[in-house]
Amino acid sequence: MKKLRGLLKRGAAAAHSAQPGVHVACFGKHPGWDDHMDHLGVDTEHLTEVWQRLYQDGVQANLDRGTWANDLPDEQRLPGFAHEFLWQAGETIDAGLMWASKDRKGRADYPMIACVSAVHVGLDWVCREAQPVLNDLRKACIDAPGSEGVVAAVTSAKDRLRGVLPDGQAESGKVDSGGAIARLATLPPFAAEPEQFVRLIYHIERECGLDGERSGSVSLASWPAQHLRVPGLVEDTMESLRLWISALGTLASGRPIFVCRATGQDWVDITMGNPGVDEVFALLATPVAVPMVTSIPYEIDETDRKRILALRDPPAGTIR
Numbered sequence: 001m002k003k004l005r006g007l008l009k010r011g012a013a014a015a016h017s018a019q020p021g022v023h024v025a026c027f028g029k030h031p032g033w034d035d036h037m038d039h040l041g042v043d044t045e046h047l048t049e050v051w052q053r054l055y056q057d058g059v060q061a062n063l064d065r066g067t068w069a070n071d072l073p074d075e076q077r078l079p080g081f082a083h084e085f086l087w088q089a090g091e092t093i094d095a096g097l098m099w100a101s102k103d104r105k106g107r108a109d110y111p112m113i114a115c116v117s118a119v120h121v122g123l124d125w126v127c128r129e130a131q132p133v134l135n136d137l138r139k140a141c142i143d144a145p146g147s148e149g150v151v152a153a154v155t156s157a158k159d160r161l162r163g164v165l166p167d168g169q170a171e172s173g174k175v176d177s178g179g180a181i182a183r184l185a186t187l188p189p190f191a192a193e194p195e196q197f198v199r200l201i202y203h204i205e206r207e208c209g210l211d212g213e214r215s216g217s218v219s220l221a222s223w224p225a226q227h228l229r230v231p232g233l234v235e236d237t238m239e240s241l242r243l244w245i246s247a248l249g250t251l252a253s254g255r256p257i258f259v260c261r262a263t264g265q266d267w268v269d270i271t272m273g274n275p276g277v278d279e280v281f282a283l284l285a286t287p288v289a290v291p292m293v294t295s296i297p298y299e300i301d302e303t304d305r306k307r308i309l310a311l312r313d314p315p316a317g318t319i320r
Contacts, residue, residue, distance in 0.1 A: 020120045020165045024137070024158040027051050028059075028112035029101045032147030036103070036110070040154045046092055047117050055113060058280030063109050065277075068284050076289040081111035082263040083283060086126070086241040088249065089256040092119045095130040095238075097138050114138055116157075121166055127242045129164055133157050180246040182314035187233045187243075189294070194309060196294040200230060201308045203293040204251060208272045225273040227282055229292045232266040244268055267292060 025041035042051050062068055068077060080100040087094040094117045101112035114137050116130040140153035181201075184190055190197040208226045233240050241259045248257050248270065258271040260283055267287060271279045282290045300308075 018120055020118070020168070022116065022118040022121070022158070022161045022165060023047060024133075024154055024161065025051070025115045025117065026112065026137070026141065026150060026154050027055055028098075029103045029107070029110040030112055030141060030147070030150055031102060031104050031145065032150055034104050037112075037147070037150070040151060041158065044117065046089070047115070050087070050094055050115060050117065053274055053276060054280065057276050059110060061277040062281050067277075067281055071281075072285055072289055076286050078262055078265075078284045078286065081284070083260050084237045084241065084263070085258065085260040086123075086238075086245050087256070087258045088123065088245055090254070092117060093121070093123055093126045094118075095126050095134060097134050099138060099142075101142075112141060114141065114157075116161065118161075123242060123245060125166060127238050129161060131238050133160055179314040180243070180250050181311050183243065184233070184247050185312035189231055194312075196231075197312070198300060198305055198308045199294050199296060199298055201311065202298055202300050202304060203228060203296060204248070204272075206298075208252065225271050225276055225279050227275075227279045228270050228272070229282065229287065229290055230268050230270060231292065231294065232261060232268055237261050237263070240268060244270060248272065 023041055023044055025039070025043075025047050026037070027039045027042060028037060029035075030037045039051060042048055081098045082100065083098040085094075085096050085098070087096070094115050096113060096115035098111045098113045100108065101110070102108035103110075114134055116126070116134060118126050118130070134157075137153055137157045140156075141150050144150050144153060184200075185194070185197050190200075208228070230244065233243055240261060244259045245257055248259075252272060255272060256274055258275045258279070259268055260270075261268045262283065269279070269282050269290075
């Protein structure tokens with residue numbers, strides 16, 4: 001009987017852990033703090049990893065090393081942070097904004113970052129619900145002169161999202177299975193220039209080490225990084241990022257994927273695996289410094305070319 005009770009307890013815990021959930025975090029620089037602000041809402045192991053990889057091991061490491069200032073001439077460097085991102089790792093999907101900010105002492109090298117971290121809700125829910133909440137949170141943080149206003153804004157954003165959580169679990173890792181790659185081929189520049197589509201897929205297969213799958217709970221610490229820069233596809237940034245997450249998720253199911261786009265720019269930076277210092281460095285580099293993979297003049301044999309072009313035809317029954 002003891003054994004049965006133990007099994008029932010573990011089953012109940014597993015069912016509970018699979019329920020939809022959402023957290024909201026803010027970190028970086030804000031005039032309400034003398035230096036780096038408190039890590040508001042960074043209350044899960046996953047969000048701690050997000051903060052460390054994106055901010056400490058990414059932004060701070062590049063600033064400490066002087067890589068943006070020393071390695072990028074002004075004409076090859078974006079003026080500052082104004083980015084939107086999606087990050088999928090297993091059943092957890094993060095959506096976030098990075099924008100130029102400063103601390104109370106006026107130091108403006110670091111950005112402020114707001115992140116919505118959701119689990120078991122699906123990619124479509126995150127893209128639909130998180131974007132307006134993040135936009136409002138950014139405005140509230142910019143308008144808030146002190147730390148109290150930022151704390152209140154984070155709490156309000158979290159309450160707002162938890163109020164619209166779905167009742168049941170969604171499969172976030174199997175979005176638009178099979179048809180997402182074909183969908184890419186219908187968008188610019190691939191529709192008009194199929195050779196760019198061929199180069200994209202060839203590069204991913206050749207450079208990103210797609211030699212296996214993992215499923216379930218994915219630790220951000222378990223994958224190395226592979227960066228690629230790709231076309232923006234559509235004007236709407238969140239839709240652009242959603243399309244890339246969906247498409248690459250079909251090629252590398254189970255692998256964390258980080259996608260980020262700078263406001264007003266026509267490219268997307270993708271990390272297959274987990275972003276670190278080199279991948280965050282690319283976020284402020286123009287295509288002169290970090291070119292798109294579709295511009296790489298690979299020599300591709302005809303067999304591979306035909307196989308890749310066949311991916312433009314979606315599986316039977318797929319709606320795109």
